[in-house]
Amino acid sequence: MESTSATCQVCGQALIGRSDKKYCSDQCRAQVNNGKKKADTGERLMLDINRTLRRNRSILKTLSPLGKTTTRREYLVLQGFDFRYFTHQYQTRQGNIYNFCYEYGYLLLPEEKVLIVNWQSYMQAK
Numbered sequence: 001m002e003s004t005s006a007t008c009q010v011c012g013q014a015l016i017g018r019s020d021k022k023y024c025s026d027q028c029r030a031q032v033n034n035g036k037k038k039a040d041t042g043e044r045l046m047l048d049i050n051r052t053l054r055r056n057r058s059i060l061k062t063l064s065p066l067g068k069t070t071t072r073r074e075y076l077v078l079q080g081f082d083f084r085y086f087t088h089q090y091q092t093r094q095g096n097i098y099n100f101c102y103e104y105g106y107l108l109l110p111e112e113k114v115l116i117v118n119w120q121s122y123m124q125a126k
């Protein structure tokens with residue numbers, strides 16, 4: 001049997017036995033798998049959020065291709081709009097806060113209404 005100087009990829013301990021082993025123990029193997037699972041969860045969460053943001057944007061775009069449009073909140077919900085997700089905010093001098101999904105934003109109005117607006121270059125100023 002050929003001797004190898006392989007070491008565990010997690011803890012660095014010398015590996016004994018089969019030369020195709022990567023980890024010294026089940027514990028080290030589990031640690032790697034847990035790490036992978038965590039990374040996958042993060043990736044999946046990002047993909048889900050990105051998808052939601054893109055859907056929100058396309059709903060706003062469809063409802064308000066140009067300029068300002070007032071619509072009912074429930075109408076956005078029916079289209080699958082998710083009010084929990086937006087990319088950034090813009091606060092007017094009057095204190096109104098617009099939530100944006102990329103270049104389309106909205107302001108919640110009284111009586112369950114929503115004002116949809118397009119991003120304007122002056123909004124960039126902080």
Ligand SMILES: [Zn+2]
Nearest residue numbers: 008011024028
């Ligand atoms: Zn190990």
